Amino acid sequence: MSFWRGKRVLVTGHTGFKGAWLGTWLERRGAELCGLSLPPEGERSLCRLIGLEERIAFRHADIRDAIVVQEIVAGFAPEIVLHLAAQSLVRRSYKDPAGTFATNVMGTVNLLEAVRATPSVRAVLIVTSDKCYENREWLWPYREADPLGGADPYSASKAGAELAAQAWRHSFFGAGQPVAVATARAGNVIGGGDWAEDRLIPDCIAALAAGRQIEIRNPNATRPWQHVLDPLAGYLNLAERLHEEGQAFARAWNFGPATDDIRPVAAVADAVVARWGEGARWRATGGHGPHEAGLLAVDASLARARLGWAPRLALDAALDWTVDWYRRQNAGESAASLVAEQIAAYEALA
Numbered sequence: 001m002s003f004w005r006g007k008r009v010l011v012t013g014h015t016g017f018k019g020a021w022l023g024t025w026l027e028r029r030g031a032e033l034c035g036l037s038l039p040p041e042g043e044r045s046l047c048r049l050i051g052l053e054e055r056i057a058f059r060h061a062d063i064r065d066a067i068v069v070q071e072i073v074a075g076f077a078p079e080i081v082l083h084l085a086a087q088s089l090v091r092r093s094y095k096d097p098a099g100t101f102a103t104n105v106m107g108t109v110n111l112l113e114a115v116r117a118t119p120s121v122r123a124v125l126i127v128t129s130d131k132c133y134e135n136r137e138w139l140w141p142y143r144e145a146d147p148l149g150g151a152d153p154y155s156a157s158k159a160g161a162e163l164a165a166q167a168w169r170h171s172f173f174g175a176g177q178p179v180a181v182a183t184a185r186a187g188n189v190i191g192g193g194d195w196a197e198d199r200l201i202p203d204c205i206a207a208l209a210a211g212r213q214i215e216i217r218n219p220n221a222t223r224p225w226q227h228v229l230d231p232l233a234g235y236l237n238l239a240e241r242l243h244e245e246g247q248a249f250a251r252a253w254n255f256g257p258a259t260d261d262i263r264p265v266a267a268v269a270d271a272v273v274a275r276w277g278e279g280a281r282w283r284a285t286g287g288h289g290p291h292e293a294g295l296l297a298v299d300a301s302l303a304r305a306r307l308g309w310a311p312r313l314a315l316d317a318a319l320d321w322t323v324d325w326y327r328r329q330n331a332g333e334s335a336a337s338l339v340a341e342q343i344a345a346y347e348a349l350a
Helices: 016-030 066-076 090-095 097-116 153-172 202-210 229-249 265-276 299-309 315-330 334-348
Strands: 008-012 032-037 057-060 080-083 124-128 180-186 189-191 214-216 222-227 252-255 263-264 280-286
Touching: 008 016, 008 066, 008 180, 016 032, 016 229, 016 334, 032 252, 066 097, 080 097, 090 153, 097 124, 124 153, 124 229, 153 180, 180 229, 189 202, 189 265, 189 315, 202 214, 202 265, 202 315, 214 265, 222 229, 222 265, 222 315, 229 252, 229 280, 229 299, 229 334, 252 299, 263 265, 265 280, 265 315, 315 334
Parallel strands: 008 032, 008 080, 032 057, 080 124, 124 180, 180 252, 189 222, 214 280
Antiparallel strands: 222 263
16 A cells, blocks of 8 residues: 555546546545546446546546646656556447447557656556457466457457557667556456446446346356456556566556356346346347457456466455446445545455
């Protein structure tokens, strides 16, 4: 906790689901925080619901605008940069492939170039995705050394962001340089306050709150599910190591759940329905639409061994926390109070 007190931290994508949770956690830990992001999307945006922008410094800007990004980074002069700004949806990437690449690849390049011009920066963490791997639809979890790739624009753009970070790390932030750059590849995160389109939990909650039957596209697809606070704890751990120990931790890292929590979509839908009750149910609609990976898992052995990181919430507990958050928020409880309560409960598990 004490490490973050007074640290100048720039979080890109603070208006997103993960960014809002991360911003709240950093604020709780006493960081001097600045956000860089597009404006919150929709009235139900978690950032808006918890009033994050009422408490931190921020600038609304497009990560694709290199000049503005450099101005913001230089003006704030952060010590640590956590880069979460992204186009984060697979199906949306089919509708706007060029925009997805511009945001996820060139946005990352713009940020790295801004860091090069800002002497205060010591640690940079680029958050990508478990979908950055060349998916061979096999049963084995992917390790950090496995080939990058992507059969859809989103996945390929995340592989591109990884390659850009690797190139800048070797070319400009290598041995003897004061800036350490790492990337983080997390599994499918769940948690309260996610309202994104075409994601399983938000789709389930929206249907249940409206009294409708849940519609599932690909019930047999498997994913590495984890509560949002687990990978965020990994990001904070890694950023601290980058700041304190530098190049020894400047590489790619997976943050994923235990093997038992890599489960099919149908199992997660069943669990949500059971926890919601009140006659909730789901049905398969068929996998019509653009291609999405069937099997996906990541191996986080490296983070366990070298960072001492491990998920604190098994999937059943993660689902308990997630459904409880939505039920209570739907009943009128404050989203900010629910986020604060769950962060405190998570810290107590350490």
